[in-house]
Amino acid sequence: MDFHGQYVLEYILILGFSILVSLSSLSLVYDINELNTIMASARSGVLLGSEMDGLAIYPPDTFNNYIEKHPRLKSGSKIIFIKIIYEKDGYDPVYKKKKIKLKIYASTRSVYNADDRECMGDRINYYVRRSICKSFNTENLTNIYYNPAFSDNYFITTYNVVWV
């Protein structure tokens, strides 16, 4: 730079090109960041859901139901979280958001009955959806079961937990 404030042409070209590349990749970065936040919130929800299953402390309606139909669940169960994945499921025209479905893989060696496992899985899915809604402040957009969950650009539902 001389005293008249001039720049080298190559510097200007490189700077302009860098800004163009950065701006064009900004939307992709934002999308990936949102997906990362969804998955991190989902993991937090899995942690809480599996701990609630493990400690066997439930809302009164659920507790009374378990006394009659799922007595095994009145005692705690150890649950091991394996992994969580998401699958893209198209676009929802009603909510104008992209759809994804979360699938959670877990393991337990203390509960063998399929109905009991489904109850535990439903609880895990509930806390996953709740955690996502809390992270994005979208609790007012969904129902009391947080189904579906919403982020800024995604409509999120869950498969039944896969017990391995």
Place this chain on the structure above:
Amino acid sequence: MVGVIIFHIDNMDKNGWVTIDFMVAFMIILVTIPSITAIISDRVETVNSVREIAEAKILEENIAEIIDMVYSGGPGCSYTLKMPPKIGNKSYSITINSTGVYIMFKNHIGTEFITPIRITKGKYSNILLEPDKTYNISNIKFRNNSNEIIIEKI
């Protein structure tokens, strides 16, 4: 391109320039920090919630263990139980009957099984243990040579 944020004080002239590295790094931090904050706050809330519920479960299990211990100790065995005032600054309630120990905490119910035995507090068989109170749990001989657990507030 991001690399280390370099603050060349000696390269900033009187017109207030900053390096492009600093600007790009600053923009990336601005985009990342809100999402990290949301995740961290959610995780901290989860951990606190699990900690409180675990404390409630431990209290419930301790009471069930004390009742089983008093029962297995035979007639004359007794134990003084001091109930905690709160769990995690929240109120709770414990109910005991012959089927088990039940805790109500944060609008959730849990139960712990005990040895099937007659448990009474005066004429009541469904006993509420209040927070911050002290109780004497004792094993006495009941009619027909069976045992009974009596719970009395001290």
